[in-house]
Amino acid sequence: MGVGSENVQEGVAMLDTIEGPVFEPGADGYDDERTGFQTADPHRPSVIVGAVNADDVAAAVRHAAEHGLPVAVQNTGHGLPLAAAGGLLISTRRMTGLRVDPEARTAWIEAGVRWGQVVEEAGKHGLAPLSGSSPGVGAVSYTLGGGVGLLSRLYGYAADQVRSIDVVTADGRARHVTPGDDLFWALLGGRANFGVVTSLEIGLVPVARLYGGGLYFDAEQVPAVLEVWRTWSATVPDAMTSSVALMPVPDIPVFPAPLRGRHVAHVRIAYVGDDGERLIAPLRAIGPRLIDTVDEMPYTASATIHNEPPVPMAYHATNVVLNELDAETVGDLLGLVGPGAPDRAILEIRHLGGAMAKPAPNAVGNRGARYLVGVLSKLDPGVSVEALHDRVGDTLGAKASGRLLNFLFGANATPEEVRASYEPEIYRRLAELKAAYDPSNMFRLNHNIPPAR
Ligand SMILES: Cc1cc2nc3c(=O)[nH]c(=O)nc-3n(C[C@H](O)[C@H](O)[C@H](O)COP(=O)(O)OP(=O)(O)OC[C@H]3O[C@@H](n4cnc5c(N)ncnc54)[C@H](O)[C@@H]3O)c2cc1C
CATH class of the missing domain: 3.30.43.10 (Uridine Diphospho-n-acetylenolpyruvylglucosamine Reductase, domain 2)
Structure with a gap:
């Protein structure tokens, strides 16, 4: 064979x-x-x-x-x-079954469903899932890894909305688990370590429309954008979820003409409420925007807020969470990956907190974190990115309060980084449950938590 x-x-x-x-x-x-x-x-x-x-x-x-x-x-x-x-x-890509129950405000999603599918189907009933920046991401793994969504400061992690889980454990048994089961707790945060989830039942939220979109600023405004967004984000209500990205945009036709060849700041807005325009006025006051798409929109158009690339690519990323975003850290990041820095990479800072900080009956770690900071380098032949990521790691390392599992990619998914995705007591309990459910660590080709000895 x-x-x-x-x-x-x-x-x-x-x-x-x-x-x-x-x-x-x-x-x-x-x-x-x-x-x-x-x-x-x-x-x-x-x-x-x-x-x-x-x-x-x-x-x-x-x-x-x-x-x-x-x-x-x-x-x-x-x-x-x-x-x-x-x-x-x-x-699991062929397992694309999806059912929305508008009365119960729930969706049953099979393991191969992507968020775009759920957003579309739930939207027909004026409902939304706690989906994230990209419609192409798998809904099940995203949710099992926590799930930082466009509405998460208002409604919490996607994992917090899960009602039941169907999973095949290491003994080959198919199990249906619900809140109160230790496996339910462990899968929501510990993900693939505890089995292969075949489907989830999730809660949907009554959000048909939101005030959202992107504000794109040119390179000379980047320091002001970061500083204004940093101080502004600390004051906004939980109904406002936002992030900022710095991106060197290639001068090629796939990108909108006003952005091509520029190092731009992209502020992403998702707000549920009537006074969005007033709330983001301090951001617009920074100065003229290259593009400004922030307006009332249906949730089904929410993929336009981040405009994530749909095309597969090779990349290396470093991500940490911070309990505080101070001016010094922002200055350091600008020096490393801002306009004019020797290395070209994308910087993204997401605002966490709000309902994500509330306790929930699952193993999602580091709920106290206030910001997620990530640097992502596209891997091009002959260009080494390790030195930059070492410098980013050194700069952020001492300030980091941990990691988020969903944002550990490739070489970053080491056992140490996985451990840093949880508070020590959560990690200890996960390792003990791993020893109970998968003592031989059959599920180890993942963000692995070895069984406790
Ligand atoms: C462009 C982009 C945008 C993103 N945006 C967000 C965001 O807004 N918020 C957020 O929280 N995260 C975000 N992420 C991270 C994303 O949620 C995680 O990478 C997630 O694991 C992706 O799931 P997937 O099924 O698409 O990927 P896969 O690579 O297929 O799955 C990732 C891992 O999950 C495990 N897994 C997959 N399926 C199952 C299953 N059925 N049962 C058990 N374990 C399973 C496996 O270990 C697998 O290696 C983003 C990632 C990218 C690349």
């Missing part, structure tokens, strides 16, 4: 009962299946199961358990951790 070991050859034959496709290295479709949004260093599993339903997932997990194979899971590849070399990859 052309696969690595006798174990796997025997195993692939056993996977015949699976309804979805099974791919081995070298087979047609193998490369497409293992490669997602993040194209740098994709998974290289010994076998991929393209699951079409929860039974396929359970069969794949039982197969892995019988053959001692580690298991990775992938939907879109937006959050690829350290890549698997060998093992079994369960690809």
